Amino acid sequence: MYSFYRFMVLNLSSHCKNLTVSLRYIGSVQKVKRHVLRTRRDENPVLLYSTRATNLCLSRSPHCHSSTGPMDDINRVKRVSIEGNIAVGKSTFAQLLQFAGQDWEVVPEPVGKWQSIESGSSQQKVSNLLDMMYQDPQRWSYTFQTNSCMSRMRTQLQPPPARLLRAKGIPVQVFERSVYSDRYVFALNMFELGCINSTEWAVYQDWHSFLVEQFGRQVELEGIIYLRAPPQKCMERLGQRGRVEEKGVQLDYLEKLHTQHERWLINKSTKLHFERLTWVPVLVLDASLEFEEDPKVRAEFITQVKDFFSGL
Numbered sequence: 001m002y003s004f005y006r007f008m009v010l011n012l013s014s015h016c017k018n019l020t021v022s023l024r025y026i027g028s029v030q031k032v033k034r035h036v037l038r039t040r041r042d043e044n045p046v047l048l049y050s051t052r053a054t055n056l057c058l059s060r061s062p063h064c065h066s067s068t069g070p071m072d073d074i075n076r077v078k079r080v081s082i083e084g085n086i087a088v089g090k091s092t093f094a095q096l097l098q099f100a101g102q103d104w105e106v107v108p109e110p111v112g113k114w115q116s117i118e119s120g121s122s123q124q125k126v127s128n129l130l131d132m133m134y135q136d137p138q139r140w141s142y143t144f145q146t147n148s149c150m151s152r153m154r155t156q157l158q159p160p161p162a163r164l165l166r167a168k169g170i171p172v173q174v175f176e177r178s179v180y181s182d183r184y185v186f187a188l189n190m191f192e193l194g195c196i197n198s199t200e201w202a203v204y205q206d207w208h209s210f211l212v213e214q215f216g217r218q219v220e221l222e223g224i225i226y227l228r229a230p231p232q233k234c235m236e237r238l239g240q241r242g243r244v245e246e247k248g249v250q251l252d253y254l255e256k257l258h259t260q261h262e263r264w265l266i267n268k269s270t271k272l273h274f275e276r277l278t279w280v281p282v283l284v285l286d287a288s289l290e291f292e293e294d295p296k297v298r299a300e301f302i303t304q305v306k307d308f309f310s311g312l
Protein backbone atom coordinates (compact mmCIF):
# COMPACT_ATOMS: atom_id res chain seq x y z
CA MET A 1 0.00 0.00 0.00
CA TYR A 2 2.74 2.42 0.83
CA SER A 3 3.78 3.03 -2.74
CA PHE A 4 0.37 4.60 -3.30
CA TYR A 5 1.21 7.26 -0.78
CA ARG A 6 4.33 8.14 -2.72
CA PHE A 7 2.56 9.09 -5.91
CA MET A 8 3.19 12.50 -7.32
CA VAL A 9 1.49 14.67 -9.85
CA LEU A 10 3.33 16.78 -12.38
CA ASN A 11 1.67 19.23 -14.68
CA LEU A 12 3.53 20.28 -17.75
CA SER A 13 2.70 22.05 -20.92
CA SER A 14 3.26 19.80 -23.84
CA HIS A 15 4.41 21.17 -27.17
CA CYS A 16 1.19 19.81 -28.73
CA LYS A 17 -1.05 22.89 -29.17
CA ASN A 18 -2.82 23.88 -25.93
CA LEU A 19 -2.63 20.49 -24.42
CA THR A 20 -1.82 20.33 -20.76
CA VAL A 21 -0.75 16.90 -19.80
CA SER A 22 -1.14 15.77 -16.25
CA LEU A 23 1.23 13.00 -15.38
CA ARG A 24 0.82 10.83 -12.37
CA TYR A 25 3.57 8.46 -11.49
CA ILE A 26 3.79 5.98 -8.69
CA GLY A 27 7.47 5.80 -7.89
CA SER A 28 10.63 7.82 -7.95
CA VAL A 29 11.25 11.32 -9.26
CA GLN A 30 14.10 10.19 -11.51
CA LYS A 31 11.85 7.77 -13.32
CA VAL A 32 9.22 10.45 -13.81
CA LYS A 33 11.74 12.79 -15.43
CA ARG A 34 12.90 10.10 -17.80
CA HIS A 35 9.36 9.43 -18.90
CA VAL A 36 8.55 13.10 -19.23
CA LEU A 37 11.48 13.64 -21.59
CA ARG A 38 10.41 10.71 -23.68
CA THR A 39 6.86 12.00 -23.77
CA ARG A 40 7.85 15.55 -24.69
CA ARG A 41 9.86 14.37 -27.66
CA ASP A 42 6.97 12.29 -28.89
CA GLU A 43 4.31 13.88 -31.04
CA ASN A 44 2.20 10.77 -31.36
CA PRO A 45 -0.76 10.55 -28.96
CA VAL A 46 -0.91 6.77 -29.16
CA LEU A 47 2.67 6.59 -28.00
CA LEU A 48 1.76 8.82 -25.09
CA TYR A 49 -0.61 6.10 -24.13
CA SER A 50 1.84 3.28 -24.33
CA THR A 51 4.10 5.28 -22.03
CA ARG A 52 1.25 5.50 -19.56
CA ALA A 53 1.02 1.74 -19.63
CA THR A 54 4.33 1.57 -17.82
CA ASN A 55 2.88 3.23 -14.73
CA LEU A 56 2.86 6.70 -16.15
CA CYS A 57 -0.62 7.87 -16.79
CA LEU A 58 -2.14 10.56 -18.85
CA SER A 59 -5.00 11.72 -16.73
CA ARG A 60 -8.37 13.13 -17.76
CA SER A 61 -7.11 16.54 -16.79
CA PRO A 62 -9.72 19.27 -16.25
CA HIS A 63 -7.02 21.72 -17.43
CA CYS A 64 -7.06 20.37 -20.94
CA HIS A 65 -8.70 22.66 -23.46
CA SER A 66 -7.50 21.13 -26.70
CA SER A 67 -10.43 20.62 -29.08
CA THR A 68 -8.96 17.66 -30.92
CA GLY A 69 -6.22 15.47 -29.55
CA PRO A 70 -5.39 12.68 -27.16
CA MET A 71 -7.30 14.13 -24.21
CA ASP A 72 -10.53 14.17 -26.20
CA ASP A 73 -9.97 10.55 -27.16
CA ILE A 74 -9.40 9.61 -23.53
CA ASN A 75 -12.43 11.51 -22.33
CA ARG A 76 -14.62 9.77 -24.88
CA VAL A 77 -13.93 6.39 -23.31
CA LYS A 78 -16.67 5.45 -20.82
CA ARG A 79 -15.87 3.37 -17.76
CA VAL A 80 -18.34 0.84 -16.47
CA SER A 81 -18.08 -1.88 -13.85
CA ILE A 82 -19.87 -5.22 -13.70
CA GLU A 83 -20.98 -5.94 -10.17
CA GLY A 84 -22.60 -8.99 -8.63
CA ASN A 85 -22.34 -11.84 -6.17
CA ILE A 86 -19.66 -14.53 -6.25
CA ALA A 87 -20.16 -16.89 -9.24
CA VAL A 88 -23.21 -14.99 -10.51
CA GLY A 89 -21.55 -15.06 -13.94
CA LYS A 90 -19.59 -11.80 -14.26
CA SER A 91 -16.61 -13.30 -16.13
CA THR A 92 -18.92 -15.27 -18.41
CA PHE A 93 -20.96 -12.15 -19.13
CA ALA A 94 -17.78 -10.10 -19.62
CA GLN A 95 -16.61 -12.56 -22.28
CA LEU A 96 -19.95 -12.17 -24.02
CA LEU A 97 -19.44 -8.39 -24.10
CA GLN A 98 -15.88 -8.77 -25.34
CA PHE A 99 -17.13 -10.76 -28.34
CA ALA A 100 -20.13 -8.52 -28.96
CA GLY A 101 -18.61 -5.06 -29.09
CA GLN A 102 -15.45 -4.12 -30.97
CA ASP A 103 -15.45 -0.79 -29.15
CA TRP A 104 -15.57 -2.44 -25.72
CA GLU A 105 -12.63 -3.64 -23.69
CA VAL A 106 -13.13 -5.98 -20.75
CA VAL A 107 -10.67 -5.73 -17.86
CA PRO A 108 -10.88 -8.89 -15.70
CA GLU A 109 -10.80 -8.99 -11.92
CA PRO A 110 -7.17 -9.60 -10.84
CA VAL A 111 -8.00 -12.79 -8.94
CA GLY A 112 -4.82 -14.51 -10.18
CA LYS A 113 -2.77 -11.89 -8.34
CA TRP A 114 -4.54 -12.68 -5.06
CA GLN A 115 -3.94 -16.38 -5.56
CA SER A 116 -0.27 -15.78 -6.15
CA ILE A 117 1.25 -13.08 -3.97
CA GLU A 118 4.77 -12.42 -5.20
CA SER A 119 7.83 -11.44 -3.21
CA GLY A 120 8.77 -7.82 -3.91
CA SER A 121 12.38 -8.64 -4.75
CA SER A 122 12.48 -12.05 -6.43
CA GLN A 123 8.91 -12.08 -7.80
CA GLN A 124 8.56 -15.65 -6.60
CA LYS A 125 5.20 -16.84 -5.31
CA VAL A 126 4.99 -16.25 -1.57
CA SER A 127 1.42 -17.30 -0.81
CA ASN A 128 -2.20 -17.67 -1.88
CA LEU A 129 -3.96 -14.80 -0.11
CA LEU A 130 -7.42 -15.74 -1.45
CA ASP A 131 -7.05 -19.13 0.20
CA MET A 132 -5.68 -17.62 3.43
CA MET A 133 -8.64 -15.21 3.61
CA TYR A 134 -11.16 -18.03 3.24
CA GLN A 135 -9.26 -20.28 5.70
CA ASP A 136 -8.85 -17.68 8.42
CA PRO A 137 -10.97 -14.57 7.68
CA GLN A 138 -10.40 -13.01 11.10
CA ARG A 139 -6.66 -12.99 10.55
CA TRP A 140 -6.45 -12.20 6.85
CA SER A 141 -9.49 -10.13 5.79
CA TYR A 142 -7.89 -6.74 6.35
CA THR A 143 -4.73 -7.80 4.51
CA PHE A 144 -6.87 -9.20 1.71
CA GLN A 145 -8.84 -5.95 1.34
CA THR A 146 -5.65 -3.87 1.14
CA ASN A 147 -4.37 -6.14 -1.59
CA SER A 148 -7.64 -6.48 -3.52
CA CYS A 149 -8.28 -2.73 -3.41
CA MET A 150 -4.76 -1.84 -4.47
CA SER A 151 -4.96 -4.25 -7.42
CA ARG A 152 -8.37 -2.85 -8.39
CA MET A 153 -6.93 0.68 -8.27
CA ARG A 154 -4.20 -0.38 -10.68
CA THR A 155 -6.79 -2.04 -12.90
CA GLN A 156 -9.02 1.03 -12.99
CA LEU A 157 -6.05 3.26 -13.78
CA GLN A 158 -5.14 1.16 -16.81
CA PRO A 159 -5.18 3.18 -20.01
CA PRO A 160 -7.66 2.15 -22.68
CA PRO A 161 -5.98 0.38 -25.61
CA ALA A 162 -5.30 2.40 -28.78
CA ARG A 163 -8.06 0.45 -30.56
CA LEU A 164 -10.62 2.11 -28.27
CA LEU A 165 -9.25 5.56 -28.97
CA ARG A 166 -9.88 5.02 -32.67
CA ALA A 167 -13.40 3.66 -32.10
CA LYS A 168 -16.16 4.98 -34.35
CA GLY A 169 -18.92 4.20 -31.85
CA ILE A 170 -18.95 4.62 -28.06
CA PRO A 171 -15.72 3.20 -26.62
CA VAL A 172 -16.20 1.53 -23.23
CA GLN A 173 -13.78 0.03 -20.72
CA VAL A 174 -15.65 -2.60 -18.72
CA PHE A 175 -14.14 -3.54 -15.36
CA GLU A 176 -15.02 -6.68 -13.46
CA ARG A 177 -15.88 -5.20 -10.05
CA SER A 178 -14.36 -1.95 -8.76
CA VAL A 179 -12.79 -0.12 -5.85
CA TYR A 180 -16.38 0.66 -4.84
CA SER A 181 -17.56 -2.95 -4.47
CA ASP A 182 -14.31 -3.59 -2.63
CA ARG A 183 -15.45 -1.15 0.05
CA TYR A 184 -19.26 -1.11 -0.06
CA VAL A 185 -19.78 -4.85 -0.53
CA PHE A 186 -16.83 -6.92 0.64
CA ALA A 187 -14.92 -4.87 3.22
CA LEU A 188 -18.15 -3.60 4.75
CA ASN A 189 -19.45 -7.16 4.93
CA MET A 190 -16.25 -8.38 6.58
CA PHE A 191 -16.55 -5.57 9.11
CA GLU A 192 -20.18 -6.44 9.86
CA LEU A 193 -19.21 -10.11 10.25
CA GLY A 194 -16.50 -9.13 12.75
CA CYS A 195 -13.68 -10.35 10.49
CA ILE A 196 -12.32 -6.79 10.23
CA ASN A 197 -12.18 -5.00 13.59
CA SER A 198 -13.16 -1.38 14.15
CA THR A 199 -9.54 -0.14 14.01
CA GLU A 200 -8.90 -1.95 10.73
CA TRP A 201 -12.19 -0.67 9.33
CA ALA A 202 -11.34 2.92 10.28
CA VAL A 203 -7.88 2.61 8.71
CA TYR A 204 -9.28 0.98 5.54
CA GLN A 205 -11.89 3.69 5.09
CA ASP A 206 -9.34 6.42 5.67
CA TRP A 207 -6.91 5.30 2.97
CA HIS A 208 -9.72 4.26 0.61
CA SER A 209 -11.28 7.74 0.72
CA PHE A 210 -7.88 9.37 0.41
CA LEU A 211 -6.91 7.38 -2.68
CA VAL A 212 -10.26 7.69 -4.44
CA GLU A 213 -10.24 11.45 -3.87
CA GLN A 214 -6.62 11.79 -4.99
CA PHE A 215 -7.13 9.86 -8.21
CA GLY A 216 -10.38 11.73 -8.78
CA ARG A 217 -11.83 11.40 -12.25
CA GLN A 218 -9.40 8.66 -13.14
CA VAL A 219 -11.22 6.12 -10.96
CA GLU A 220 -14.75 7.39 -11.48
CA LEU A 221 -17.30 5.21 -13.23
CA GLU A 222 -19.89 6.38 -15.73
CA GLY A 223 -22.10 3.32 -15.23
CA ILE A 224 -22.60 0.05 -13.37
CA ILE A 225 -24.06 -3.20 -14.66
CA TYR A 226 -25.50 -5.20 -11.78
CA LEU A 227 -25.86 -8.92 -12.49
CA ARG A 228 -28.57 -9.95 -10.08
CA ALA A 229 -29.51 -13.50 -9.15
CA PRO A 230 -30.76 -15.31 -6.05
CA PRO A 231 -27.88 -16.44 -3.78
CA GLN A 232 -29.04 -20.06 -4.24
CA LYS A 233 -28.37 -19.78 -7.99
CA CYS A 234 -24.88 -18.38 -7.27
CA MET A 235 -24.25 -21.25 -4.88
CA GLU A 236 -25.09 -23.76 -7.61
CA ARG A 237 -22.77 -22.03 -10.09
CA LEU A 238 -20.01 -21.75 -7.49
CA GLY A 239 -20.20 -25.52 -6.99
CA GLN A 240 -20.22 -26.08 -10.74
CA ARG A 241 -17.10 -23.98 -11.21
CA GLY A 242 -15.22 -25.68 -8.38
CA ARG A 243 -12.56 -23.08 -7.52
CA VAL A 244 -10.58 -24.82 -4.74
CA GLU A 245 -10.24 -21.80 -2.45
CA GLU A 246 -14.05 -21.46 -2.34
CA LYS A 247 -14.87 -24.99 -1.19
CA GLY A 248 -15.82 -23.79 2.30
CA VAL A 249 -18.11 -20.95 1.10
CA GLN A 250 -21.60 -21.35 2.57
CA LEU A 251 -24.96 -20.11 1.27
CA ASP A 252 -25.18 -17.84 4.30
CA TYR A 253 -22.10 -15.89 3.11
CA LEU A 254 -23.56 -15.44 -0.38
CA GLU A 255 -26.83 -14.23 1.17
CA LYS A 256 -24.95 -11.57 3.11
CA LEU A 257 -23.10 -10.43 -0.01
CA HIS A 258 -26.40 -10.38 -1.91
CA THR A 259 -27.87 -8.08 0.75
CA GLN A 260 -24.86 -5.74 0.47
CA HIS A 261 -25.32 -5.50 -3.31
CA GLU A 262 -29.03 -4.84 -2.89
CA ARG A 263 -28.45 -2.11 -0.30
CA TRP A 264 -25.89 -0.40 -2.49
CA LEU A 265 -27.38 -0.76 -5.97
CA ILE A 266 -31.13 -1.27 -5.51
CA ASN A 267 -32.33 0.19 -2.20
CA LYS A 268 -29.57 2.85 -2.20
CA SER A 269 -29.37 2.62 1.57
CA THR A 270 -25.58 2.11 1.82
CA LYS A 271 -23.88 5.27 3.05
CA LEU A 272 -21.52 6.31 0.26
CA HIS A 273 -18.66 8.77 0.62
CA PHE A 274 -18.27 9.92 -2.97
CA GLU A 275 -20.91 12.31 -4.25
CA ARG A 276 -20.66 11.22 -7.88
CA LEU A 277 -21.04 7.53 -7.09
CA THR A 278 -24.50 8.22 -5.69
CA TRP A 279 -25.70 9.28 -9.15
CA VAL A 280 -24.04 6.65 -11.31
CA PRO A 281 -26.68 4.93 -13.48
CA VAL A 282 -27.18 1.22 -12.80
CA LEU A 283 -28.36 -1.34 -15.35
CA VAL A 284 -29.87 -4.35 -13.57
CA LEU A 285 -29.86 -7.63 -15.49
CA ASP A 286 -31.53 -10.86 -14.45
CA ALA A 287 -28.46 -13.09 -14.26
CA SER A 288 -30.46 -16.15 -13.26
CA LEU A 289 -31.28 -16.56 -16.97
CA GLU A 290 -29.09 -19.25 -18.51
CA PHE A 291 -27.71 -17.10 -21.30
CA GLU A 292 -24.74 -19.37 -22.00
CA GLU A 293 -27.04 -21.81 -23.82
CA ASP A 294 -29.66 -19.37 -25.11
CA PRO A 295 -28.83 -17.03 -28.03
CA LYS A 296 -32.11 -15.11 -27.58
CA VAL A 297 -31.24 -14.16 -23.99
CA ARG A 298 -27.73 -13.22 -25.10
CA ALA A 299 -29.06 -10.96 -27.85
CA GLU A 300 -31.51 -9.31 -25.44
CA PHE A 301 -28.71 -8.64 -22.94
CA ILE A 302 -26.51 -7.09 -25.62
CA THR A 303 -29.34 -4.82 -26.78
CA GLN A 304 -29.90 -3.62 -23.22
CA VAL A 305 -26.18 -3.03 -22.71
CA LYS A 306 -25.89 -1.05 -25.98
CA ASP A 307 -28.84 1.14 -25.00
CA PHE A 308 -27.34 1.66 -21.57
CA PHE A 309 -23.92 2.63 -22.94
CA SER A 310 -25.41 5.06 -25.43
CA GLY A 311 -27.21 6.85 -22.62
CA LEU A 312 -24.08 7.37 -20.50
Ligand SMILES: Nc1ncnc2c1ncn2[C@@H]1O[C@H](COP(=O)(O)OP(=O)(O)OP(=O)(O)O)[C@@H](O)[C@H]1O
Binding pocket: 084, 085, 086, 087, 088, 089, 090, 091, 092, 093, 109, 237, 238, 240, 241, 287, 288, 289, 290, 291, 292, 293
Ligand atom coordinates in the same frame (compact mmCIF):
# COMPACT_ATOMS: atom_id res chain seq x y z
N1 LIG B 1 -25.97 -17.20 -17.23
C1 LIG B 1 -25.40 -18.35 -16.90
N2 LIG B 1 -26.07 -19.47 -17.09
C2 LIG B 1 -25.53 -20.65 -16.72
N3 LIG B 1 -24.32 -20.80 -16.17
C3 LIG B 1 -23.60 -19.71 -15.98
C4 LIG B 1 -24.10 -18.41 -16.33
N4 LIG B 1 -23.17 -17.51 -16.01
C5 LIG B 1 -22.14 -18.19 -15.48
N5 LIG B 1 -22.39 -19.50 -15.47
C6 LIG B 1 -21.50 -20.54 -14.92
O1 LIG B 1 -21.35 -20.23 -13.53
C7 LIG B 1 -20.00 -20.40 -13.09
C8 LIG B 1 -19.49 -19.08 -12.50
O2 LIG B 1 -19.42 -18.10 -13.51
P1 LIG B 1 -18.30 -16.95 -13.53
O3 LIG B 1 -16.95 -17.54 -13.30
O4 LIG B 1 -18.53 -16.19 -14.79
O5 LIG B 1 -18.74 -16.13 -12.24
P2 LIG B 1 -18.16 -14.76 -11.64
O6 LIG B 1 -19.32 -13.93 -11.27
O7 LIG B 1 -17.17 -14.16 -12.59
O8 LIG B 1 -17.41 -15.28 -10.34
P3 LIG B 1 -16.50 -14.48 -9.26
O9 LIG B 1 -17.42 -13.71 -8.40
O10 LIG B 1 -15.81 -15.54 -8.51
O11 LIG B 1 -15.54 -13.62 -10.03
C9 LIG B 1 -19.22 -20.86 -14.32
O12 LIG B 1 -19.10 -22.26 -14.22
C10 LIG B 1 -20.09 -20.46 -15.49
O13 LIG B 1 -19.93 -21.35 -16.58
Ligand SMILES: Nc1nc(=O)c2ncn([C@H]3C[C@H](O)[C@@H](CO)O3)c2[nH]1
Binding pocket: 086, 109, 111, 130, 133, 144, 145, 148, 181, 182, 186, 187, 190, 246
Ligand atom coordinates in the same frame (compact mmCIF):
# COMPACT_ATOMS: atom_id res chain seq x y z
N1 LIG C 1 -13.19 -10.90 0.99
C1 LIG C 1 -13.21 -10.51 -0.28
N2 LIG C 1 -13.07 -9.21 -0.57
C2 LIG C 1 -13.09 -8.74 -1.83
O1 LIG C 1 -12.97 -7.53 -2.08
C3 LIG C 1 -13.27 -9.70 -2.87
N3 LIG C 1 -13.33 -9.61 -4.21
C4 LIG C 1 -13.48 -10.84 -4.67
N4 LIG C 1 -13.48 -11.73 -3.67
C5 LIG C 1 -13.53 -13.19 -3.82
C6 LIG C 1 -14.83 -13.72 -4.30
C7 LIG C 1 -14.42 -14.92 -5.11
O2 LIG C 1 -14.22 -16.03 -4.25
C8 LIG C 1 -13.07 -14.52 -5.68
C9 LIG C 1 -13.09 -14.02 -7.11
O3 LIG C 1 -14.03 -12.99 -7.25
O4 LIG C 1 -12.57 -13.52 -4.81
C10 LIG C 1 -13.37 -11.05 -2.52
N5 LIG C 1 -13.35 -11.45 -1.24
